[in-house]
Structures are given as C-alpha cells and as structure tokens.
Amino acid sequence: MSALIRTLSRRRLLQAGAACAALVGLSRKSVAADDRIVIGFWPIASGLPLYVGLERGIFKEAGLQVEGAKFASAQQVAEAMIAGRVHGSANGTASAALGLAEITSPGLFKIICSNPSNRHLVLDQFVVPKDSPVKSIAELAGKRIASGPGIQNVTLAKVILEKNGIPNPQVTELPIGQHVPALAAGQLDAVYTLEPTGTAGRLKGLTRVLEPGVISTYVLGNPDAPWFGGSASVTSAFMREKPELARRYVAAYSKAVEWVRRNPEESRTHLDGFTSIDASLVKEVPLSGFTLYNEFKPSDIEYFQKFFDVFTERKIFSRKLDVKSLLYTG
Numbered sequence: 001m002s003a004l005i006r007t008l009s010r011r012r013l014l015q016a017g018a019a020c021a022a023l024v025g026l027s028r029k030s031v032a033a034d035d036r037i038v039i040g041f042w043p044i045a046s047g048l049p050l051y052v053g054l055e056r057g058i059f060k061e062a063g064l065q066v067e068g069a070k071f072a073s074a075q076q077v078a079e080a081m082i083a084g085r086v087h088g089s090a091n092g093t094a095s096a097a098l099g100l101a102e103i104t105s106p107g108l109f110k111i112i113c114s115n116p117s118n119r120h121l122v123l124d125q126f127v128v129p130k131d132s133p134v135k136s137i138a139e140l141a142g143k144r145i146a147s148g149p150g151i152q153n154v155t156l157a158k159v160i161l162e163k164n165g166i167p168n169p170q171v172t173e174l175p176i177g178q179h180v181p182a183l184a185a186g187q188l189d190a191v192y193t194l195e196p197t198g199t200a201g202r203l204k205g206l207t208r209v210l211e212p213g214v215i216s217t218y219v220l221g222n223p224d225a226p227w228f229g230g231s232a233s234v235t236s237a238f239m240r241e242k243p244e245l246a247r248r249y250v251a252a253y254s255k256a257v258e259w260v261r262r263n264p265e266e267s268r269t270h271l272d273g274f275t276s277i278d279a280s281l282v283k284e285v286p287l288s289g290f291t292l293y294n295e296f297k298p299s300d301i302e303y304f305q306k307f308f309d310v311f312t313e314r315k316i317f318s319r320k321l322d323v324k325s326l327l328y329t330g
Contacts, residue, residue, distance in 0.1 A: 145169065
C-alpha cells in the first residue's frame with residue numbers, strides 16, 4: 001500500500017481521509033463503526049461517477065457520508081476490499097482484478113456499474129513517442145513496451161501483441177502517470193495505456209496514439225464491442241451488515257452516472273485533481289460509457305464473459321467466473 005498516490009488538492013483532503021486511514025491498517029470493525037462509506041478508486045478518467053458524486057454533493061443529498069480512497073493500482077483497491085478496508089470500488093477499477101479477488105474470497109462483491117469502451121468510447125490504446133516511425137502494433141516486435149500496473153493490463157497488452165503476430169512479447173509494468181515521461185525520454189518505444197494518458201501526451205506534443213480501442217478489436221474480435229474493463233462494486237459484507245445504507249449508496253451512485261450522461265462536458269471538470277490530467281486539458285479527454293447493473297443486455301454479458309474467459313484460458317483465473325452472477329440485483 002506504500003505506493004499510494006498522495007498528490008491530492010486541498011479541496012479533496014477530507015475526501016482522502018479514508019485513504020490515509022486504510023493505509024495505516026484500518027480494520028473491518030473500525031470502518032463499520034459509523035455510517036461512512038469508503039470507496040476505493042484508481043485515478044483514471046473512467047472513475048468519473050464517483051468524482052461527480054463527491055464534488056457535486058449527490059451523495060450528501062442522499063444523506064450519505066461517502067469518502068474516496070485513492071490507490072496506486074486496481075489491485076490495491078481489490079486487496080482493500082478483501083481486507084474490509086473499503087466498502088467497494090469505483091468505475092475504472094480493473095474488472096479482472098476484481099475477478100481475481102472474487103476467486104480469492106468467493107462472494108466478495110457485486111458489480112453495480114461497468115464502463116464499456118471500444119474504438120468510439122475510447123479508454124484503452126497503444127501510444128508511442130510523437131516522432132516514432134512505428135505505424136502499426138505489428139511493428140512493435142523487439143521494441144521496449146510497457147503497460148499499466150497489474151495482471152489485467154499486462155495480460156491484455158500481451159494478448160494484443162500476440163494477435164498482431166508478435167510471439168512471446170515482453171511487457172514491463174509501469175505506473176500510468178509515468179507512461180508519457182518514459183516515452184518522451186526515450187526509455188520506451190510504446191505503451192499499452194488508458195486515458196487520460198493518450199490525450200495528455202498528445203496535447204503536450206510528446207506522444208501520439210498508435211491505435212485506440214485495442215481490446216475490443218483484438219481481444220473481443222469486434223472493434224465496436226463493449227469492453228467492460230473497469231467496474232464499480234459494493235462488497236457483500238457491506239450489503240449484509242448495512243443493507244439499507246448499501247441500497248441508498250447504489251441509488252446515489254446510479255444518480256451520479258445519470259448526471260454524467262446528461263452533462264458530459266461539465267462532468268469533465270471533475271477529472272481535475274482526481275486524475276493526473278491538468279485542468280487545462282480536461283475538455284479533450286474522451287469519456288468512457290457507463291452501464292448500470294440493471295442495463296446489461298444479453299450481448300453485453302456475452303462480451304463481458306468473453307473478456308473474463310481470456311483469464312481463465314490463460315490460467316490466471318483458477319476457475320471460470322460467471323459474470324451474470326456477479327451483477328448486483330438490488
């Protein structure tokens with residue numbers, strides 16, 4: 001947990017209090033001692049509903065005391081859920097990391113919202129230095145390649161490279177905030193990364209996007225397919241111990257999602273401070289979609305299942321996970 005990102009603005013110090021408590025060993029009993037709801041998040045653009053809910057007072061209007069706990073990786077969020085240090089995850093928390101947590105601790109959580117992305121709802125991408133001669137992912141054979149931290153990012157990066165004819169690809173884990181500087185410094189030739197990295201590097205004149213929406217294209221086999229790479233969730237312990245509070249939180253989170261949908265441009269302003277992107281650049285960041293637990297179509301579940309099955313086939317998941325059973329039902 002020592003790798004937690006600590007660069008928070010003054011206006012979010014109160015929100016970050018829970019994160020600090022979590023890192024010094026907050027126990028399940030102490031978290032549940034009052035009506036605080038602590039939600040872990042990884043600071044990427046798709047965590048927007050949580051940021052909006054906190055800053056626009058949507059949770060407060062519902063009579064809820066919600067606090068955001070900022071972690072350096074999705075794995076840390078999942079570990080905190082297992083340890084009982086947080087009550088759930090925000091959108092943007094890697095779905096595969098949650099899947100591994102479910103295998104470690106069966107019945108750990110339920111998904112309340114996932115963020116689909118593809119070539120139109122851009123989240124995932126390969127990025128290279130601005131002046132790189134590379135024109136396609138297939139040309140990255142033998143190059144120095146990195147991905148974001150965690151098993152989901154590394155595995156997906158390798159699958160994409162393999163699908164482009166690169167056998168036994170080597171991928172280095174690197175915090176997302178270091179992707180643009182490493183490319184600009186010539187330390188890497190390419191990265192598999194998530195927004196806002198591609199936008200920030202492009203607007204600073206340091207990098208360019210080689211190809212967006214790569215998971216839908218190469219892992220799901222359809223560039224328009226929804227890739228549910230990140231998910232918001234609530235823990236089963238929270239639902240069991242405080243069912244009414246959990247229901248109110250899910251309803252308020254759903255309201256925050258609706259607010260983002262109705263006000264996409266204004267929503268962008270809430271990326272400042274929660275993510276690494278500068279306030280001057282937030283208008284350029286592409287927004288991912290959001291699918292609430294009661295909005296999943298059969299085809300959505302099929303694509304989500306296909307994504308999870310990749311991890312089963314590669315023996316990263318020790319057993320098959322049924323996506324449908326992981327969805328919140330109220």
